[in-house]
Amino acid sequence: MRKDKSLIQAPRWWLLPGTALILLDLLCLASALWLPLPHQVELLAHGLILLCSLALLVMLGSSWRQLQADQLRLREGLAVLDEGLALFDPEDRLILANPAFGRLDDERQVRWRRGTPFETILRELMAAEPVREAKGREEQWLRERLLRHHQPGEPWVMQLANQRWIRVLERRCADGSLVYLRSDVSELILSQQARAQADEQARLAQTRLHEAIEAMPxxxxxxxxxxxxxxxxxxxxxxxxxxxxxxxxxxxxxxxxxxxxxxxxxxxxxxxxxxxxxxxxxxxxxxxxxxxxxxxxxxxxxxxxxxxxxxxxxxxxxxxxxxxxxQALQDSEARLQAVISTAGVAIITADSTGLIRSANPAAERLFGLAETELLAHDLRQLVDELDRPRLVEQLHQLGEAGGAQSLALELCARHRSGQALTLHLSLAKVLGGGTATLVCVLTDLTERKRFELELRHANEQLLRLSTTDALTELANRRLLMQRLDEEWRRALRSGEPLSLLLVDVDYFKLYNDHYGHQAGDSCLRRVADVLRLSVNRSTDLVARYGGEEFVLLLAATDLQGAQEVAERCQQQLKAAALEHALSPLGPHVTLSIGLACGRPLPEASAGQWLASADLALYQAKAQGRNRTVSMPMH
Known part of the structure; x- marks a missing residue:
């Protein structure tokens, strides 16, 4: 776009009357020179007129220079304004604009020629400074903006796409021309938003303070x-x-x-x-x-x-x-000794060195010793030699610690008769009268420990029975589904691949019909042994899925590794040479394997691995059995 030197043009028509008057006087003076001497007076008059005209011309020239100076000061005043100012004629064409009006950013500015239509200027401004509310609806917004321009009203603010806020003010003059004022109010808007945010934070803080006060106990x-x-x-x-x-x-x-x-x-x-x-x-x-x-x-x-x-x-x-x-504690202090003497647990008091000072009847029954015999011992002598260092260490820590302290540990001891005891020892240091007293409460855990051991063995047996297939002694379907879900979630977190092999004994119904169900069960046990020997890692799981179907769950195994395991299964079974006289595939038992492998995705589920492996197994059977078909997971 061409840049004019100035959009402010001074009118020059007022020079015409002075110039015309001078020309007329010169004409009169020239004509007077041809007149005879009686007309000298007229000549003098014309000379005076000429002098007056010259004086008028000098005055007009001075006024012109003053006007030029005023225009210069006006341009300079408009140039230093931070606000963009433009004046449009009644036909919506630009009359004048200061530099700030066309400033697009910190590096360049645009100045339009006199007579540029407002719509052209608006489109160029939108191209340089997109309006946030016009995004995706530029033409519709432009029409709305032009309608507002032709019917100017109150000032309004628009947000540009670069987080700037512009205040627009348009006013019509009496002659129909329009004054357009653009000013950057980003700092004001941001300060208002910051103040509103601060007010909201203060309100929330006050609300939280009131809520906290109300929530106090x-x-x-x-x-x-x-x-x-x-x-x-x-x-x-x-x-x-x-x-x-x-x-x-x-x-x-x-x-x-x-x-x-x-x-x-x-x-x-x-x-x-x-x-x-x-x-x-x-x-x-x-x-x-x-x-x-x-x-x-x-x-x-x-x-x-x-x-x-x-x-x-x-x-x-x-x-x-x-x-x-x-108050209740104070009332109960008088009954404390009676309670201790009738307590069902052994209670022993000792000094800070561990020397026994008192023992209740339950302690006498626990160790088979009279109170007088217990008073000749210290706490260390009541436990087995293997546990004495632990007790000594705890007593030392209890003695070194300041204030009242307590500890609990489990120790082995013996009854006077030699019977082994398992005791729970609760030891507390009580301060009173300037001395420390150790209060020891001993609970006999012997029977409970025996019961816990029996219960643990029973639970282990029950767990083994509930997660093991009775025929093949492989993991059953319940354990398989549990481990599949665990490994799928672990692979989902780590991003490692997960592989699953669904194995089916080919033509097993013909095997049962020919050899009988007992032989069929023996065949399944042999196949289970083959599959168990085909995996190398303790983390791999071999499970009986149902009937003659088995599953190999291979964690952190890619497609190549899973195919190698499937190949070992086929080779191991071939080496076992299990006879199958009615098999259309040959004289020995064979396997069809469906393989699913991939990395778990959050939108998938663990069950999809079984479904994909089942589909791959179906394809292996459809392709003639005695083969492995892979189904990658995506």
Missing amino acids: AGFELWDAEDRLVMCNQRLREQYPEMADLLRPGARFADLVEQSLAAGRIPAARGQEAQWLQERLRQRGHSAQPLLQLYGERWSHLHECFTPSGYLVGVRLDVTELIHTQ
Whole structure:
């Protein structure tokens, strides 16, 4: 596009009157020179007129220079504007435009010739700065934009494809011309979006704060600098149901306490309510330790502290059950010795070195020793020699650890009669009176261990029976499906190939009909042995699928490896030379094998491997049997 030197053109028609006047005066002066002397006065007049005209021409030239200077300043003023400004005539043709109007990016700018139609400019702007909302509907958007241009209204904002936002303002003048103002408001829009996002994050943070306060297992209260309630959670209202309706923002703490005192809900203040209230207000927020308060029949621990801004935070934890438990523990201390003496488990106490200090009757029965005999031993002497180093190490760690500690371990010991015992030892260090006491609880696990061993053997036998085919002692169909699912998922994670061979004994019904079912069972066992010997890895699985069908599941095996296994199966069976007089394929038993191999895909399933192998087996039979047909998985 050709660039004009200036789109601002100054009108020059006002020079014509001055020029015409000068020419007329020169004509009059020339004619006066031919006149006789009586006409000298007229000549003088024409000279004066000429001088005036020359003066007028000088003035007009000065005005022209001033106008040129004004135009230059106007162009410079428009050039420094960041906003794009353009003026169109009533026919929608460009009159003038500043450089910012045609600026497309940071490297180049376009300036249009005077008279360029608005639609042409709009198309070029769209080509350089695509509008986000026009993507895929450019022509329709262009028509809508032209309609808005011909009927200008309020300013509007459009988003460009390069994440820029442009504010457009169009106004019609009285003579029908149009002023078009384009300004980049990306920073404003982005700042507004950032502010909206920050406001939303602040709202979410406040919501989460309120939710967290409401979810607290303790009562929460917040008071302002004048000790007026700002907020509290529902748990606090539940702790003080009689005051729930009064716990509203703005309520004064002193007023709430006075109402509780008047209702007699604070037993500690009865008879000295005024003094109690004064002391309570004095200590409020200044106690380093939580306050234990009884309100009605409920006990609570109150934590109060001031925030840096002068607000007071209170957290009330209901400890009624804890207080009742402590009271119950205190009541039970008197009965503790009776419980120990009648306990069914052995309880022994010892000093920090392990020397036994006391033993209950259950301990005497466990070891077959009287209490006086046990007092002459230490804990190490009660266990077998092989387990003594473990006990010594644990006792050492327990002695080195600070504070009350405990441990548990399983040890072997012996009864006085020599009977082997399996014991569970729970050892705790209790601090009291400046000394450490070891409390040892011993549970006899001998019978349970024997039962567990028998149960484990039974479970192993049951598991073997539930996952093993009774005839061939191969994995049964249940174990096959479980392992297939496991290997398929493992291969799906690792991306390794998975192979599956579905094996069928050719013409096995004729074999049964000719040799009998007992011979058929013996044949299946021989085939199972052949298949078992054809795999080399412990991770490979050979299973009986049903009837005369078998499955070889080969994890992390590609097509070539699976074909090698299938070839070994055929060769091993050929070497076994199992007689089959009625087989159309020859005098010996043969196999048809369907092979499925590939890498699992998330949209597939483990069952598809069996289905593909079955289809490959069907093709092997259709092609004459005694062969292997591969079916790749995709």
